[in-house]
Amino acid sequence: MKQSIFSHKFSPDAGILQLMDDLGRYAGQPGIKMLGGGNPSHIPAVQGYFRQRMLRILDSERDFENLISNYSGPAGPSQFIEALASFLNTRYGWPVSAENIVLTNGSQTAFFYLFNMFSGPFADGTFKKILLPLAPEYIGYEDCGLYPDIFISHKPEIKLLDGRLFKYHVDFSRLEITSEIGALCVSRPTNPTGNVLTAAEMDQLSTLAQEHDIPFIIDNAYGLPFPSIIFTGEKPPMWEPHMIMCMSLSKLGLPGTRTGIIIAAKSVAQKLEAMNAVISLAPGGFGGAMALEAVRNGEIARLSEDVIRPHYEAKAWQAVEWLRAALEGIDFYIHKPEGAIFVWAWFKGLPITSQELYNRLKARDVLVIPGQHFFPGLKGDWPHKYECIRLSYAMDPEAVESGIKIIGEEVKKAYAEYEARNLKYEIRDTK
Numbered sequence: 324m325k326q327s328i329f330s331h332k333f334s335p336d337a338g339i340l341q342l343m344d345d346l347g348r349y350a351g352q353p354g355i356k357m358l359g360g361g362n363p364s365h366i367p368a369v370q371g372y373f374r375q376r377m378l379r380i381l382d383s384e385r386d387f388e389n390l391i392s393n394y395s396g397p398a399g400p401s402q403f404i405e406a407l408a409s410f411l412n413t414r415y416g417w418p419v420s421a422e423n424i425v426l427t428n429g430s431q432t433a434f435f436y437l438f439n440m441f442s443g444p445f446a447d448g449t450f451k452k453i454l455l456p457l458a459p460e461y462i463g464y465e466d467c468g469l470y471p472d473i474f475i476s477h478k479p480e481i482k483l484l485d486g487r488l489f490k491y492h493v494d495f496s497r498l499e500i501t502s503e504i505g506a507l508c509v510s511r512p513t514n515p516t517g518n519v520l521t522a523a524e525m526d527q528l529s530t531l532a533q534e535h536d537i538p539f540i541i542d543n544a545y546g547l548p549f550p551s552i553i554f555t556g557e558k559p560p561m562w563e564p565h566m567i568m569c570m571s572l573s574k575l576g577l578p579g580t581r582t583g584i585i586i587a588a589k590s591v592a593q594k595l596e597a598m599n600a601v602i603s604l605a606p607g608g609f610g611g612a613m614a615l616e617a618v619r620n621g622e623i624a625r626l627s628e629d630v631i632r633p634h635y636e637a638k639a640w641q642a643v644e645w646l647r648a649a650l651e652g653i654d655f656y657i658h659k660p661e662g663a664i665f666v667w668a669w670f671k672g673l674p675i676t677s678q679e680l681y682n683r684l685k686a687r688d689v690l691v692i693p694g695q696h697f698f699p700g701l702k703g704d705w706p707h708k709y710e711c712i713r714l715s716y717a718m719d720p721e722a723v724e725s726g727i728k729i730i731g732e733e734v735k736k737a738y739a740e741y742e743a744r745n746l747k748y749e750i751r752d753t754k
C-alpha cells in the first residue's frame with residue numbers, strides 16, 4: 324500500500340520509538356535498574372495531595388460527572404485555563420489572559436505542533452528551520468518534523484569546573500540567525516544535561532529572537548513556577564509576547580494525565596487551538612481537574628518549592644557522589660546538576676560508543692539513554708556525542724546506586740579492553 328511522504332516519520336526506526344519501546348518493555352520488571360526513563364519520582368506528599376484531590380472530585384455532586392462526561396473546548400478546560408491565567412498574572416506579573424493559554428495532550432504534542440508551525444515550507448517559497456542554540460538538547464524533538472532536516476543546532480562551549488563537574492554554555496560565536504530560521508528553542512532546565520542556561524544567555528537569545536521577529540520557544544517542563552526542579556536559586560522568568568512558554572504537569576507528578584500547557588501570543592494560541600480541534604477535538608481534561616485547586620490557591624507553587632525541588636536536589640547530588648566513587652581512576656566529568664531529573668556523565672575518550680555502552684548495560688539489567696541521540700540538528704561528527712550517557716536519578720535510591728556501580732564497572736572494562744588491545748582512540752567506530 325502506498326503511503327504519503329510523511330509516513331517515513333512514523334516508521335519503527337524512529338530513535339525515540341525504539342528507546343521508548345525498551346523503556347516500556349523493561350519498566351517495572353524485577354531487578355531492572357531503570358535509570359533510562361523520564362518518569363518523575365513517586366513522592367508520597369505529592370501523590371497524597373493528588374489522591375485527596377481525586378477524592379474531593381469523586382465526593383462532589385457534579386465534578387466527577389463533568390470531568391468524565393464532557394469535552395472541553397479545543398483550548399482545554401476553561402476553569403483551569405482561567406485559574407492558570409490569573410495565577411500567572413497576579414503572582415508573577417505575566418501579561419496573560421485565558422486567550423494566551425492552550426493545553427495539549429502532553430507537552431510532547433505541543434512541540435510537534437510548534438515545530439511544524441514554524442518550520443518546513445512557507446507560502447513565500449522558503450523552507451524554514453528551528454534553531455536549537457545548544458546541543459545536547461531533548462531527544463523528543465528529534466523526530467517531530469513532518470519534513471526532514473528541520474533542526475539546526477550548535478556545539479556548546481564546555482567549561483570545566485571543580486570536582487569533576489562541567490557546564491555547557493551557548494557558543495554565541497556560532498549562532499547565526501539567517502532568514503532560514505523560523506524559531507529558536509531551548510529546554511531550560513535542559514533534558515538531558517540538567518543544565519540551566521544563565522539569565523544572560525536567555526536574555527541574549529530572547530533579544531536575538533525579537534530582533535529577527537521569530538518566536539523564542541522555551542521548554543519549561545522542569546522549570547518555574549512549577550514543578551520548580553531547578554537548583555540555581557532564581558526567580559520565575561517573565562513571559563513576553565514573542566516567547567512561547569511550554570509547560571507540563573508531568574514532572575509535577577502527573578505524567579499519566581498527559582497535560583501540556585502552552586503560553587503564547589493570542590495569534591499563535593488561536594492556531595494551536597485549531598490544531599487541537601483537528602487532531603484531537605479537545606485535549607483531555609483530567610490533568611486540569613487534578614491541578615485546578617492547587618493553581619487557584621497557589622498550593623502548586625508551595626508543593627513545587629517545598630517538596631518537589633528539595634527532593635530532586637538531594638537526589639541529584641547523591642547520584643553525583645555515587646558516580647564519583649564508581650568512576651574513580653577514569654577521566655570522567657559530570658554536568659553540574661542545576662535542574663531536571665537527570666545526570667549527564669561524560670567519559671572522555673570512551674573507546675566504545677555510548678550506544679554500545681547502552682547495550683552492555685542493558686545486558687546487565689541497567690537502562691540508561693545513550694548520549695548520541697541528544698544532538699538533533701548537529702552537523703558533522705563530534706566524538707563528544709558518543710562519550711556521554713544520560714541517567715535518571717528519579718527512581719528509588721537502591722536502583723540508582725546499584726545501577727551506577729554497574730555503570731562504573733562497564734566503563735572501566737571498556738577502557739581496560741581497549742588498552743589491552745593497544746588500539747588508538749582516533750580509530751574507534753563512531754557508528
Ligand SMILES: Cc1ncc(COP(=O)(O)O)c(C=O)c1O
Nearest residue numbers: 361429430431510514544571573
Ligand atoms: C524537556 C522536555 N520537554 C518535554 C517533555 C514532554 O513531556 P510531556 O509530554 O510529558 O509533557 C519532556 C519529557 O520528559 C521533557 O523532558
